[in-house]
Amino acid sequence: MSKVLVIPDVHLKPWIFDKAEEVDKQRYDDIVILGDLVDDWGKSNELDLYKETLDRAAKFAKDYDRSLWCYGNHDVSYLWDAMESGYSIQARITVIEGVTKLERILEERYKFVHRIDDTLFSHAGLTETFTLHSCGYHVKDIDEILARVNRMGKQELWKNSSPIWARPQQDFYRMFRDDVFYQVVGHTLVEEPLDSCGVLSLDLFSTHSNGDPYGNQKLYIVDSVSRKYEEAG
Template sequence: MNILVIPDVHLKPFMFEQAAELMKIREADQAVCLMDIADDWMQQYNIDLYVQTYDAAIRFAKDFPNTLWCYGNHDLSYLWNQRETGYSPIAPRTVCEKMRVLREALPDERQMAYLHRIDNVVFSHGGLADEFVRKYIPAKKYYDLDAVLETINGFEWGIMWQDLSPIWYRPQYYEGNLYKPRKILQVVGHTPVEKIERKGNLISCDVFSTHRDKTPIGTQEYPVIDTETWEYHGIRMK
């Protein structure tokens, strides 16, 4: 199956519009959004942009109802009342309400979670660390990927609001192994990169983030992942 990945959004409504164009011409069978829909440099008081971006996400969810959504730290900072870089003091009510509408637009509430699996590819915002699994998952479940994901998807902020969790982990920087590094491919955002890149069985694709002056860090391409062959390519829209 070919999966179109929508990387970290950060108040860029055009990303959902471009992704919709790609889905309409069948560049992929399904989409996965790595979220971080909220927050961007110097936009804390631009409430209209928050509304526009979430409304674009909601339209996309309704138009492509099989889309999967991976919570990011910036999304959860509002739901859990945890301050975060770029957090808007005037947006909490708006974000929480729009997130509710977005969730209710999904055919199944489980389509919005920390982690999703398609074939042997796991999608998450930050990445699934082996240390995190060993620390929080009972040993008898360790080798059962579906049981691991189901258990973690039930965790709350007390466990998830830490550097090792799938919403915060940065495997590009931290030493230590990913969970099942030879058995599964992981696709992540969260950590800005200059281009879509694969290192081992990790594909990093946060290529839409910008510097403080709004210049792009990455290539602003949409990854398309073949979940059977693990091949991938990027599509750049004009």
């Protein structure tokens, strides 16, 4: 059993890492960062903020050397040269350098999907459709499936049902083996934690286009076995 402090989508808000460091370390065993460190409304020219955010992420990765990190669609869009909403042409080199530095620091701690007990952590969620089509119906072992997913690139992952793009909160996606595995995701903004159909959505720091908070801007600790969650304080 593990208590996991979850850091959802950062989107150029480096102070979220400060907030995480204020949480009593006795209250959790692990930390998982759900991805999307970069891009936000109207920030494409703020290169200093991009650099500050990525430098802060690198420091956090070093200081918390057991923390687990998930790639988000905004992060890999720069690595894969796949333009999308929010993509900053001006910040392209800054992001590539920053994410590459993180990869060197994190090594095997930087993946698309992490598993702790029977809880899966990813940016957007591992769907049944994606898993069956990408890994094949014959692959049954969860560790083999995750190893395959974590080796995938743009060709396999740049699609709506993938763990960096799925929106089970809005579309009908059956989640991968939802009778066995619980999933914790970001990606789709919510006002309060949304626990539905075996998926806990925690993208709580995103904003409206005018910069006003959309979510409650709180961090949560998730129990990887009981599936209960609580405010980190």
